[in-house]
Amino acid sequence: MFKLNSCLILYTIRNTIMSNIELNDKKIQILEVAEKLFSEKGFDGTSIRDISKMAKINIAMVSYYFGSKERLLEALILYKTSDLKLQIESLLHENLEPLDKVNKLVEIYINRINCNRGIYRILHFELTSKKREENLAAFAELKKGNLKSLETIIREGQSKGIFRTDVVIPLITPTILGTFFHFHMNKPFFQELLHLNTETLYNDYIKNSLTKHIQQTIKALLVYEN
């Protein structure tokens, strides 16, 4: 069975897809470095010189390839989110019980974001507070589409009489993603608290305990009977 513990597979697929459109190896190299640094030091906290240094290229290459730092970010967003929509939508048509679909949705989300921590942190938390909304129209569309998919799954469960009907569906995504993000954003705190000394232990905890906790939470929220 295809287990979700590899970030590498999707990564390779994406590179293949994207490179057919417009990205060459150098651009990808820049994007990868940019993601790493943006996620570590924030967008404003990362300079083009930092990026070019780590990517071992000339400073001018970023402007040459992407035009500006802002447009580098836009390219990064596109690069990293282009195939999530497909992944979610294909889940819709799988032959699974509603609850299993929800569980798998959680699994996809967590694995997905866990493999692309940097860019999702920027997307969800750094950019929304600023006046960069106009640049992120495509991302808003992605969110809307994913919400529609979730709604379809839940409505299915509701019509089958499995899920309760007094749930505010748009607030479920915040619970799923918010729980993960809050955990991960406070990584040092939880690493100490839960004795997750190594990176492996930390990642395993996310893949197992945290994912299970979120699935348990959503299940309790959806299936709970008064």
Place this chain on the structure above:
Amino acid sequence: MFKLNSCLILYTIRNTIMSNIELNDKKIQILEVAEKLFSEKGFDGTSIRDISKMAKINIAMVSYYFGSKERLLEALILYKTSDLKLQIESLLHENLEPLDKVNKLVEIYINRINCNRGIYRILHFELTSKKREENLAAFAELKKGNLKSLETIIREGQSKGIFRTDVVIPLITPTILGTFFHFHMNKPFFQELLHLNTETLYNDYIKNSLTKHIQQTIKALLVYEN
């Protein structure tokens, strides 16, 4: 009854407490402006000139009063989090059923953070990713203390046979706070989605629907029976 829809009361109390220690009006003015700008544009995205301009003071005054930009941030954190611990701990000794305590804890958290959005966004999401951990030891202690309080409440409910015992307690806070933060960090998205056109509508939605959703979630998670 004391309703939680006022951010002003706590704000006034805090100012009174803090000013007795070391803060004068000018310092407070700088801190308030700093919080506003940090929360809008991020720590790195805000310059001391921005702050001094909006606070209508000379640039040198920030260094004069706080020493540096980093230490201004530290002062801001202390200024804004000093009384949350007391508020949570006093809840522990109230004569309430465990579930009501949990619900009130959620209410306190959401109101509290909602009234201090800026600083909490910085604390939870901007600073944790960088190497600023050493500056935030006090904040980590606050988090630990609050977790202990939550644990006390839940253990109480468990020993009374009301709460299930297979819950990972440290993961409950991420669910509570993460849900709120994810909602608020994607404010423009949810404002459009849920037609919360005005600031009042948005705030009311947080105070009512979102708080209820989180309480419902935690209740389902704690009380759910197989």
Place this chain on the structure above:
DNA sequence: GTTTAATTTAAACACTTGTTTAGTTTTTGT
């Protein structure tokens, strides 16, 4: 009222920022 201390200021400091320019090297097409 004078002196001492605290506050406030404008200017300068050295440094980093994103971007552009003008020139060089490399690759590509014929």
Place this chain on the structure above:
DNA sequence: ACAAAAACTAAACAAGTGTTTAAATTAAAC
């Protein structure tokens, strides 16, 4: 092989960064 295009580079640009300095103003103390 040669010309055109693309890739790449070092240097410079103007603007902005956090911080410091030294002088001016205000407040406090005696």
